[in-house]
Amino acid sequence: MRAFRHLTLLLCLLAPSAFADALYQIEVIVFRQAGQPVVASQPAPDDWAAGAQSIAGNERGIALEDVAAKLNPGSGYQVLLHKAWAQTLGAVPGKSALSTGNEQFGHYPVEGTIALTLLERLVDIDADIWVNQFDADALLTGSERIKQRSRLKNGELTYLDHGSLGMLVKVTPQ
Numbered sequence: 001m002r003a004f005r006h007l008t009l010l011l012c013l014l015a016p017s018a019f020a021d022a023l024y025q026i027e028v029i030v031f032r033q034a035g036q037p038v039v040a041s042q043p044a045p046d047d048w049a050a051g052a053q054s055i056a057g058n059e060r061g062i063a064l065e066d067v068a069a070k071l072n073p074g075s076g077y078q079v080l081l082h083k084a085w086a087q088t089l090g091a092v093p094g095k096s097a098l099s100t101g102n103e104q105f106g107h108y109p110v111e112g113t114i115a116l117t118l119l120e121r122l123v124d125i126d127a128d129i130w131v132n133q134f135d136a137d138a139l140l141t142g143s144e145r146i147k148q149r150s151r152l153k154n155g156e157l158t159y160l161d162h163g164s165l166g167m168l169v170k171v172t173p174q
Contacts, residue, residue, distance in 0.1 A: 021088045021090035021118070022088065022089060022090070022173060023086055023088055023173075024086070024088070024116075024123075024154075024171050024172060024173055024174060025060055025084060025085070025086055025171075025172045025174055026084065026096075026114070026116065026169070026170070027062060027063060027064055027082075027083070027169070027172075028081065028082070028083055028084075028114065028127075028168070029064060029067065029068050029071065029081070029082045029168040029169075030080045030081040030082075030131070030146070030165065030167050031077050031078060031079045031165070031168075032077065032078045032080055032131070032164055032165055032166075033077060033164050033165070034076035035164055036164065037133075037144050037164050038144055038163035038164045038165075039142045039143065039144055040130075040143050040144060043130075043140045043141070043142055043143045044107060044111060044130035044132055044140065044143045044145075046106055048097075048107070048111050048113070048128075049097035049111070049113060051095055052097035053094075053095065053096055054096070054097050054098075055087075055096050058085040058086050058087060059083065059084065060085055060086055061084065062083075062084045063170075064084075064157070064168070064170065067157070068082050080100070080109075080110045080131055080165075081098070081099075081110040083098050083100070085098075087116065089116050089117070089123060089171075090117075091118060091119075092117070093115045093116065093117045093126070094115065094116055095114070095115040096113065096115075096116075097111075097112070098114065099111040099112075104138040104139075104140070105138060105139065105140070107132050107140050108132065110129065110130070110131050110132070111129070111130050111132065112127065112128050112129030112146075113127075113128050113129075114126070114127050114128075114169075115127075116171065119151075121154055122154070123151070123153075123154065123171045124149070124150075124152075125150050125151075125152055125160075125169060127146065127147065127148050127169070128145070128147045129145070129146045129165070130143045130145050131146075131165060144164060144165055145162075145165075146160065146162040146166075146167055148160040148162055152169060152171050154171060154172065154173055155171075155173070156170070158170070
């Protein structure tokens with residue numbers, strides 16, 4: 001019984017460090033592939049960023065400039081969003097809101113959320129990104145959507161594909 005108490009105490013002391021939150025740099029490139037856009041059946045919801053923290057104030061310099069440069073119209077691609085930010089990751093999902101372009105009635109040309117969960121040397125990602133089209137009155141008329149879940153290796157560039165949209169993600173410990 002005494003050995004069990006000591007083991008329990010030891011696990012309680014070590015467990016918080018094993019699951020401690022750590023700072024990571026996240027970099028995301030969202031791009032359109034050649035061909036017709038695949039418009040979602042519904043436009044992006046008005047509460048697209050519900051429960052997410054904005055990456056504003058945590059943005060960092062991009063490191064994947066050379067990769068983004070290869071995604072050019074001559075190669076059949078168009079980069080729609082390229083962002084990098086610092087975020088603390090842990091066992092509880094951290095959900096971030098990102099967008100680019102001018103806001104029009106609560107929506108951006110590209111907007112969405114990325115939830116990340118740290119699992120030892122792996123990171124689970126749940127991405128939900130909308131690429132919006134607006135009419136001449138700045139009203140949202142349609143959206144393309146990439147919604148993907150995946151498991152990433154730290155420091156490895158990962159490609160997520162969905163219809164006419166693609167996403168490159170790299171999550172690196174700081």
